[in-house]
Amino acid sequence: MTQADDDHRAPDHAKRPEVMADIYSEDGSIRSDFLAMVGASIADRDVLFLRENVARLHESELGDLLESIMPEQRHAMVRLLGSDFDMTALTEVDEAIRLDIVEQMPNDQIAAGIGEMDSDDAVYILEDMDREDREDILAQMPFTERVLLLRALDYPESSAGRRMQTEFVAVPPFWTVGQTIDYMREEEELPESFSQIFVIDPTFKLVGALDLDRLLRSKRQVKIETIMHETNHPIAAEMDQEEAAQLFEQYDLLSAAVVDDNGRLVGVLTIDDVVDVMQEEAEEDLLRLGGVGDEELSDSIAVTSRSRVPWLAVNLITAFMAASVIGLFDATIEQIVALAVLMPIVAGMGGNAGSQTMTVSVRALATKNLDIHNAARIIRREAGVGLLNGALFGCAIGIIAGLWFQDVNLGGIIATAMMINMFAAAIAGIIIPLLLDKYGADPAVSSAVFVTAVTDIVGFFSFLGLATWWFGVPI
Amino acid sequence: MTQADDDHRAPDHAKRPEVMADIYSEDGSIRSDFLAMVGASIADRDVLFLRENVARLHESELGDLLESIMPEQRHAMVRLLGSDFDMTALTEVDEAIRLDIVEQMPNDQIAAGIGEMDSDDAVYILEDMDREDREDILAQMPFTERVLLLRALDYPESSAGRRMQTEFVAVPPFWTVGQTIDYMREEEELPESFSQIFVIDPTFKLVGALDLDRLLRSKRQVKIETIMHETNHPIAAEMDQEEAAQLFEQYDLLSAAVVDDNGRLVGVLTIDDVVDVMQEEAEEDLLRLGGVGDEELSDSIAVTSRSRVPWLAVNLITAFMAASVIGLFDATIEQIVALAVLMPIVAGMGGNAGSQTMTVSVRALATKNLDIHNAARIIRREAGVGLLNGALFGCAIGIIAGLWFQDVNLGGIIATAMMINMFAAAIAGIIIPLLLDKYGADPAVSSAVFVTAVTDIVGFFSFLGLATWWFGVPI
Structure with a gap:
């Protein structure tokens, strides 16, 4: 370790x-x-x-x-x-x-x-x-x-108390540097490795900490209490390991004291464990965004299959919702089959644009870079990006589709629907994670389902709806 | 810091x-x-x-x-x-x-x-x-x-040489613990903080390292060379920071010597910088999987929009490929509009199953947990999961669709197409990242596009193709 x-x-x-x-x-x-x-x-x-x-x-x-x-x-x-x-x-x-x-x-x-x-x-x-x-x-x-x-x-x-090491070096504040070094030279039961020693009072209450390099630079007669620093970031044993990891990251800690409810030193949390926690958290976010739970490569087929069912089941529901939107316009499709050929493009491109915005939003929420101070600005930015890319790809798709089916009207309709859906995708991609986060849900888990539902439904409805209205086919 | x-x-x-x-x-x-x-x-x-x-x-x-x-x-x-x-x-x-x-x-x-x-x-x-x-x-x-x-x-x-700190403490191997401690007490120009000292020969060649706790436990007359350890993991200054971070993670290092081509000590890489590198890499993988480049929250609309265009453009191409597959079957759709209503379900569910497998594969490749020793086993597992979930959701969708359109044949066709596509999704979700990785491409960047293309094309082709064959409509 x-x-x-x-x-x-x-x-x-x-x-x-x-x-x-x-x-x-x-x-x-x-x-x-x-x-x-x-x-x-x-x-x-x-x-x-x-x-x-x-x-x-x-x-x-x-x-x-x-x-x-x-x-x-x-x-x-x-x-x-x-x-x-x-x-x-x-x-x-x-x-x-x-x-x-x-x-x-x-x-x-x-x-x-x-x-x-x-x-x-x-x-x-x-x-x-x-x-x-x-x-x-x-x-x-x-x-x-x-x-x-x-x-x-x-x-x-998953608390700091579970991850802490109970072996540590602690000395009283009135000891001198010399006494402390002599103690470390004599004592057999020291931890295998440590980068900090702690300073405690007779009741084991934490009063400070001292990095080893500071100790080594000080003369033998110097008192520990004069060179120790107050530990600004003592970690409560009950604190969640993820929260503790964020303190380590923010303040570039190598190790930190873990204290009980009474402020008594009970252990030390070290950066190597914290690095593992950070990697786990990053992995969790990535897997959740991909619609996968806490699965491991060594899991069996049955376990893996079961863990992936919930997300597929939710998607089944939203897929049927989108299908029923298409069902509304079956008379139109019957007359203009080109609509059936083109409609997945509108939904699919919207889905991709939505997942881009959503990925950025979920990540920014996880790293606490997206908060009430900049939410309005980021929403405006995403809306702008949606409009810009919507206009760009709407025109491109409109021209290609118009040429393919030799129909200017169809080109205009798909271009308009594309712009509407790219804008909806941008708004959904940021608002949905923000709302989930606000109401205490993990945005990484469920954002994708909702965003895809929005882009499918808006995509099909805007494209088929516009076509029905323009070509005058009765619903 | x-x-x-x-x-x-x-x-x-x-x-x-x-x-x-x-x-x-x-x-x-x-x-x-x-x-x-x-x-x-x-x-x-x-x-x-x-x-x-x-x-x-x-x-x-x-x-x-x-x-x-x-x-x-x-x-x-x-x-x-x-x-x-x-x-x-x-x-x-x-x-x-x-x-x-x-x-x-x-x-x-x-x-x-x-x-x-x-x-x-x-x-x-x-x-x-x-x-x-x-x-x-x-x-x-x-x-x-x-x-x-x-x-x-x-x-x-992005090399270790760029991230290293050039301030470090280095002593010759023949010094004693006492000499070393006295040197640290006298010397004014020490780094602000350090957890390890290095041992060098007169030409600055690295011969070993010594953790401070080891130094503190040793008696004054002990020679440094008897307590130092060979540095098993000296980091070449040219080494990529990501590779260096992996060494830190694997061997739980707090700091490591950085050496030049001649093995001379030029700096020290510390865990706090490495933690930042790890976070950046995790963020990069997540953003890339979501089809987003290296963008930042503070980027402007124009910059953000431009960085997201490439992925959308590639998707435009694959979306038209999928649309042209639908175009093959326009005569069938004209006669049975229900096919147009249901086909996005087959493609969409396949896409989701594919992105689950792909997320797991990309992550496992990034953490080096997926390699030639277990690739065959993981491919078999994913194929099994694809068959199992394909059977489950194929039957569910078949029953719902059959009841909705009051047509047993249609239910059977969509169930079969669903099973084919979920299996294809599983295979594509693991094979595509593996191939990209083998040929030196970053699987996080481009897997999603290819996997979605496969599930769209296989989904539309199997569903519409089966229907055309079963209902005997000429293509």
Whole structure:
């Protein structure tokens, strides 16, 4: 999880045979010859090879390896490695793979592995387990570790308390720099790696923080309280991890104190966990915009299929609504079949323009760049873009359609309908996400459905309606 | 940019009047009363108020403030603050706003401001300026700083060399911990903040790195070379920033050495810059999937409109291709208008299913979770999902359409067409991004156009073709 881990592994890395110096190929996937050698050694139960070449991988490399081999190979490899299997690698794999591996491992192996992990990684593994297994594993851990893990697990899911590390360095404000450095030289039970130390009063209340570089620049006799800074951004253990991540991003923090309701220091949140949270959030937004829920690549066909049904079902309803708009004008279409040929162009181009505006709006809302101070300006801008591009593409489509069907009237009608629909698309693309956000819904989830519904319905209605009115066909 | 910055500001923060303790309202936008007070003090030329309440904001808060006020207010505020204006805030605002402010500032004010910034922030401002202004500003800077900035600017755009900080702490391997700490206590010219020191030989070649916590835990007489670790991940100055960000993410780095072609240490890349790169990349992928280029909220109507035209133009072509498929069957539609009413449902549902698969595939490619080792499995899975959801929604749509038009045959035809199109959508949704990626194109940019073209054409062709064949209408 940390650079310090990396240090410990560095000498091992050096010992890895030359051919394995980099397990990745050019395109970022694991090299096929490495996979073949690992596969063969699993089949041969070659524990020595695995210990020398797999046990020494960085946790994220081991995670990638686990994701690249077959499920049976995974189980066999974990069994063969035994206590040499670095369980931290499980924090780097898909949830489905993690659960599958953990289920196959005996509880005492898990307890031993978790005992060696940072508390935040341990919680990450424990939180997804069965209650029964979890209690069995915790019962096998030393008292202090058990208490700390239980406290972290008590905080709500996705809270800072769940993601924090309970190992940290804290000193009283009246200590000197010299005392603090001596303490760090003597103390055996320090966290594996840290970039900040915290200053607490006798009741464990947080009074300040001190970056290590500041400590190193100060003379031995200087008192800690004179060089520490007040922590402007202590994070409440109950705070949602996404909110905590935003504080890290805004103030460029490397680590931050996590405090309980009474302002007592209970842990530290570090940037590496926050980076993972940011990536998860970005991924969630992107998938939701594409009409996909929280699915993972390792999910089965049935699970994936089920997770995608809701959005398709909503679209089924809006598609029939659009179809019934077309149904209103069936008499017109019967007489002028060209309308049926051209109408998907009006709806489709509107849909694309709408999804452009919507993508920008949803992203701006997520990054808090779109708010009440600039909403009016952005709406005006999008309306302007809609009018401009509507005029441009309306004329282009009008000319092409007019030439295709040798009918000036048809060209004029589709051009007008196109302009109306591009304008509607722009307005819907910004107003719908804003309204969803205002009323507490996630704009990424449902904007697309509504925007498409608007552009389909407005597209069909304006095009077929204008044609019916112009050509005088009775509805 | 760093926690240390934050420290220096901490006492100022405390002095801010209570009403200003937090300039943000609940929803994350800047409080209206604060904006009003700032606006009034700009109008009144109340420099004292601005110095006490605006100059003391954190750079990211000042950036948010600049984005929330009118352009004329921005210029007036920067003028009124003079040398109290923290130019680092310009790294936190939209490009259009940054350029606008920089253009209005006299070059000597910029030179003075840049002299106080970390080199990575200075480069960030300088790289977007006119050549002439940039040279004028650089000419006003001290020799050493100028050389370092020029070297950073010489590296390609979006490279690690552009994003690196040229201030770092480096010591020879034979120094002891004590010597190193004494050096840091005496030396005045240290970087504002750092979490790692580097170990170099007399020719400035990088030999290792040392985390500060490791240094603090070691006794004074210990030699640096015995506790340093080899840097497994030195970053070439020419490396693309995105690739560097992936190394940070994979190995949970806080900072990393940047080296030139000869392995000489030229700078340090820090996690806070890398977080910005990650956010930019995630944003880019999302916008591209939505058919939007690199646009910003502050862009004008003309700029925005122009940036969205290419995708709409490509869609125009594919829309006419789909329309010409419909045109093949105009005789059938003339006889059975219900086909015109129903056909957008087949195309639309296919489009949605395709965009679900495509979103997952594009994201998995971006995070390198989809590669040659699992591509076959994922393609099989998506095909399975397509068949399953195709059967489900095909039957549902068949029943509804059959009841609506009181025609069993029509229900059977649309159900079959739906299944064909959902299967085609699944295959196109995964194969198209994979092919684009294989041939070096960015799958996020162009997948959507091709996938929609496939689902439109297959949807119309299968539905209208089946109907023509079944009902025996001559094409």
